[in-house]
Amino acid sequence: MANKITDRKDDYSQWYLDVVKEAKLADHSPVRGSMIIRPNGFALWENMKQALDQMFKDTGHENAYFPLFIPKSFLSKEAQHVEGFAKECAVVTHSRLKSVDGGVEVDPESRLDEELIVRPTSETIIWDAYGKWIQSYRDLPILINQWANVVRWEMRTRLFLRTMEFLWQEGHTAHATEEEAVEETRKMLYVYKTFAEEYMAMPVLTGVKTESERFAGAVDTYCIEALMQDGKALQAGTSHFLGQNFAKAFDVKFQDQDGEHKYVWATSWGVSTRLIGGLIMTHSDDNGLVLPPKLAPNQVVIVPIYRKDEQREAVLNYAQPIIDELRDKGISVKLDDRDNFKPGWKFAQHEAEGVPLRIAIGPRDVENQNLEIARRDTLEKSIVPLGGIADHIEELLESIQADLFNAAKQRMDDATRTVNSYEEFKEEIENGGFIWAHWDGTAKTEEKIKEETKATIRLIPIHEDDPVPGECIVTGKPSKQKVLFARSY
Numbered sequence: 082m083a084n085k086i087t088d089r090k091d092d093y094s095q096w097y098l099d100v101v102k103e104a105k106l107a108d109h110s111p112v113r114g115s116m117i118i119r120p121n122g123f124a125l126w127e128n129m130k131q132a133l134d135q136m137f138k139d140t141g142h143e144n145a146y147f148p149l150f151i152p153k154s155f156l157s158k159e160a161q162h163v164e165g166f167a168k169e170c171a172v173v174t175h176s177r178l179k180s181v182d183g184g185v186e187v188d189p190e191s192r193l194d195e196e197l198i199v200r201p202t203s204e205t206i207i208w209d210a211y212g213k214w215i216q217s218y219r220d221l222p223i224l225i226n227q228w229a230n231v232v233r234w235e236m237r238t239r240l241f242l243r244t245m246e247f248l249w250q251e252g253h254t255a256h257a258t259e260e261e262a263v264e265e266t267r268k269m270l271y272v273y274k275t276f277a278e279e280y281m282a283m284p285v286l287t288g289v290k291t292e293s294e295r296f297a298g299a300v301d302t303y304c305i306e307a308l309m310q311d312g313k314a315l316q317a318g319t320s321h322f323l324g325q326n327f328a329k330a331f332d333v334k335f336q337d338q339d340g341e342h343k344y345v346w347a348t349s350w351g352v353s354t355r356l357i358g359g360l361i362m363t364h365s366d367d368n369g370l371v372l373p374p375k376l377a378p379n380q381v382v383i384v385p386i387y388r389k390d391e392q393r394e395a396v397l398n399y400a401q402p403i404i405d406e407l408r409d410k411g412i413s414v415k416l417d418d419r420d421n422f423k424p425g426w427k428f429a430q431h432e433a434e435g436v437p438l439r440i441a442i443g444p445r446d447v448e449n450q451n452l453e454i455a456r457r458d459t460l461e462k463s464i465v466p467l468g469g470i471a472d473h474i475e476e477l478l479e480s481i482q483a484d485l486f487n488a489a490k491q492r493m494d495d496a497t498r499t500v501n502s503y504e505e506f507k508e509e510i511e512n513g514g515f516i517w518a519h520w521d522g523t524a525k526t527e528e529k530i531k532e533e534t535k536a537t538i539r540l541i542p543i544h545e546d547d548p549v550p551g552e553c554i555v556t557g558k559p560s561k562q563k564v565l566f567a568r569s570y
Contacts, residue, residue: 086433088367093311098240100361103433104370107240114238114245118354121434122241124378126248126354130228132280132376133250133352136272142224142252147206149230150197155205159330162204165297169233171199199232204298204323204349207253208331215255215345217336222265223255241358242315242570249353255345257335259324262346266322267543269350270303273318281356282373282486283307283363284493285317286515286565288540293524296349300324306539306565308493309362312513314539314567317359320350358570363489364458370435371458373485374478381407381414381474382436386424386443399447403440406471412478432457437481438474458485499563503554506566510536515567519560521553529555530566539565 086099101107106122118126134144150173156163174196179188200206207225214220232246252269256262270287277285285305295302299321307317328334328344336342364371374380383404385396400416407414415436417427424441431439441453452470455462458481465473496514500506509516520526520538531537541564542548548562 086367086369089310094239096367097358097362100365100370100433101240104435106357106361106370109240112245114235116240116244116246118248121378122357125357125360125372125376128376128378129276129280129356130250133272133276134226134228136276137226137250137252140224140268140272142226142254144228145225146227146229147203147210149200151200151203151206153196153198155209156198158205159298159327161326162298162330166201166233169201169235171232171234173197173199200229201231201233202349202351203227203229203231203251204253204327205331208327208333208347211253211255211345212331212333215333215335218257218338221255221257221335221345222261224252224265225254226250226252239358241354241361243355247354249351251349251351254348255328255333256348257337257343257346259346262324262348263322266301266303266320266348266350269348270305270318270320273305273320273350273352276352277305277307277317277356278486280373280375281360281363282375282482282489283317283359284486284490286540286542288542288565290319290540291524291527291538291564293527294538296321298323298326299349300326303543304540306515306567307359307363308496308515308567309359309570310492311362312496312568314515314569315355315359315362316539316569317356318350318352321348323347323349364485365435368460369433371485372435372437374437374482377435377437378413379415379436380412380478381438381440382431383414383416383440383442384424384427384431385416385418386441392444395444395447396442400442403452403467403470407474410471410475412471412474428455432460438477456481500554506530506536506554507534510534510566510568513568515539515565517563518554518566519551519562520564521556521558521560523556526553526555534568536566536568539567539569541565 085103087095089096105119107119108117110117175187176191177188178185228250230246230248235243235245238244254265274285274287277283285307287305290302290304301322303320304316305318307315309315325344327347333345334342335345383400387393387396404414437457439455446452450467451464453464498509499517500509506518527538551560553560
């Protein structure tokens with residue numbers, strides 16, 4: 082199986098596509114730029130969704146669903162928003178087809194009075210609804226999340242990382258005060274950080290985007306940024322403080338306790354199936370996918386090994402109590418007892434698919450009351466006694482989860498540097514990784530750096546203490562603090 086996967090050092094982009102293919106996560110669809118998410122990939126997304134959904138509900142949010150189609154006029158109501166998404170929108174202009182010469186074509190008589198936009202994001206249609214639901218301070222806050230698909234007409238696509246249609250969640254909240262909305266924006270940012278680090282074992286940095294990198298229509302965009310193994314950054318999640326922009330665009334006011342009518346304050350926040358791409362590029366190796374146990378669809382796979390029918394029965398009888406013990410502990414386990422595949426082939430398949438632990442059981446293991454365990458992350462094998470096996474496996478899974486995070490954190494730390502001159506910056510950016518440097522705060526300097534080095538400002542850090550001022554590496558002008566640069570996906 083491994084020889085089907087390109088080495089990372091030879092061609093990182095092809096390696097990534099090979100891992101997706103061999104792990105059976107996704108495939109290209111007949112529609113350019115869109116993807117088919119295969120059962121392995123969808124099971125991974127379901128585990129992500131389940132964990133995040135509980136975190137959202139624990140912070141007081143409820144799920145709802147809003148329409149896929151948005152009237153074109155809605156996008157015209159918030160100028161920055163429509164400008165930001167205009168070039169990415171898919172537009173529905175007609176309502177039906179008609180048969181012509183054994184085929185079909187658009188019926189010209191079915192043209193819609195108003196075109197419909199296939200949602201690129203849902204702020205506009207949600208704020209139209211909020212305008213009907215909000216009259217008084219008693220109606221606030223509204224804390225709603227939606228699990229959905231969206232369409233953005235991307236020209237350059239890559240499975241999971243950037244596709245024309247993708248799955249995501251989008252939270253949309255309404256508040257009585259600016260302070261509440263800002264608190265919500267930051268709260269959800271740290272929900273994302275917790276999920277990335279504790280479930281995905283993917284270390285991230287948090288901060289605020291520059292004005293040019295903000296979400297269209299936002300006052301501030303907060304983000305989590307991760308570093309992939311090839312030294313490029315990945316924006317893994319965003320949380321937006323929308324101010325009163327959408328409330329004013331859709332005339333959403335509430336009557337406060339003093340009887341005064343005021344505009345509502347808003348947030349939105351989201352992560353998508355792009356997280357699967359981030360997971361792949363954070364942990365996987367030249368043998369295929371590597372998954373953190375907390376998200377792996379199957380945390381353990383058991384492969385029975387036998388040559389005769391009587392051996393088969395003995396091995397399977399030996400394996401069943403192990404399966405029962407593991408499931409009693411809430412550990413997901415799969416028994417791979419397919420007769421038409423050799424054990425070596427099964428080993429390679431489960432390795433490519435990233436199963437954290439593999440257990441092999443043969444007649445000699447039954448006789449000696451032990452079994453062989455192989456870790457996916459280190460590829461280490463060990464023979465362990467049957468007694469206390471469930472506790473041992475539980476500890477191993479916890480160790481793998483922690484080890485994956487620590488390894489990724491060490492890679493990120495090793496690839497993070499500080500520079501004090503533009504020449505040093507241009508040299509260091511060629512090596513990839515995160516670079517801290519002073520910036521004068523102007524869009525002109527930001528664009529110059531981007532044009533000359535292909536590096537962008539990934540975030541402006543949120544400082545608990547006073548930031549350290551300095552001089553911009555490009556212009557020498559005063560800089561309030563260092564910002565984070567990287568080349569990115």
